[in-house]
Amino acid sequence: MFDPEVGSFGISAQLSGAETDCALVDLMAELHSCEAMLVERKLAVVAEFFTRRSAEHMDGGTWTSSAHELAESEVGAVLTMGRAAAGKLIGLGFALKTRLHRTRAAMARGELDFYRVSLIESATANVSDELIDEVERLLLEQVLAPPV
Secondary structure: OOOOOOOOOOOOOOOOOOOOHHHHHHHHHHHHHHHHHHHHHHHHHHHHHHHHHHHHOOEOOEOOHHHHHHHHHHHHHHOOOOHHHHHHHHHHHHHHHHOOHHHHHHHHOOOOOHHHHHHHHHHHOOOOOOOHHHHHHHHHHHHOOOOO
16 A cells, blocks of 8 residues: 655664764655655545545435534544544645645645645635636746745
8 A cells, every 4th residue: 555665764764873964854855755645645535535425415416514524523533633623634635636636746746745735725715716727837836946
């Protein structure tokens, strides 16, 4: 399922204390990137779980809030967090699945972490479906631009 190797160290490798500062900085950056990739996968799974739960709880062709509440409860129980926190993960995962495709791809490559993805989702929450692709593209050009 998941390859636990991270560069030359591996995620479970112990530091020897002989690593150079540069090697430690490189490892921090590599681990941060790997963490982002894992979080993207988790958000994708959360969004898929929510999609399935919502489909199961369609009542007479209309969605009910109890589907969202049930999904929040289940996700919260699995991830040992409250319903509100689970709801935020569901919302972010669903936004990545349905609206923020470029952002999701950048996170999957380890280029964006959870914090920056959350900021992007929040900043684009009120952007219309007709404009989201262009707004996201322009936003990511700035966010992912190399430092000057």
